[in-house]
Amino acid sequence: MIEYLGPDREEKEQRARAYAFLKLVLVIIIFIFWTILMTVLFYPRLQSAYKDSGLEPLFEKSASLSYSSSTSVTIFIATENGIEERTIETRRRGGDIYHDTIEALLSDKVDGKLDLIHPSVKLIGLSTERGICYVDFSRKFLDSKTHNGITASLLVERTLCAFPAIEKVVILVEGKRIS
Secondary structure (H helix, E strand, O other): OOOOOOOOHHHHHHHHHHHHHHHHHHHHHHHHHHHHHHHHHHHHHHHHHHHHHOHHHHHHHHHHOOOOOEEEEEEEEEEOOEEEEEEEEEEOOOOOHHHHHHHHHHHOOOOOOOOOOOOOOOEEEEEEEOOEEEEEEOHHHHHOOEEOOEEHHHHHHHHHHOOOOOOEEEEEEOOEEOO
16 A cells, blocks of 8 residues: 655755745846836936936036046246246146146156256155145155255145145155155
């Protein structure tokens, strides 16, 4: 005589997998219907809020502007006659205007400019906080020249203090403040 004891273990696992799959499909279907319902109910409100925000003309304006790869900066250079202010066209280097200005002071060739700042100097970093600009240079900055009392530090300070937002400049060499 054969006695039936119910479904075996394999059959139970198969039913459990099928049940789990059906639950997943049901959750996905409910999510899709919920998304459609919310879109139908709230899309008109979102659309009118977007129009009322005034963002659309702003996006259109920014899309029409072209990105310039150059910028105009004002630097102070040492010449035979002393310190002179020059406005030059330089390439954008990806930082803010302060960064671009110091990079131009370090590397751009300007007629009559004395190369007081050592040519191997690299700008490590530049940050501003509460009107103080912290400029960090590589160690070669210490090898910069002096001409008639004009130092590389003075040129950096004058150049950055020409910005209204900068009140003081702190020069660092590889993270350490110089006097």
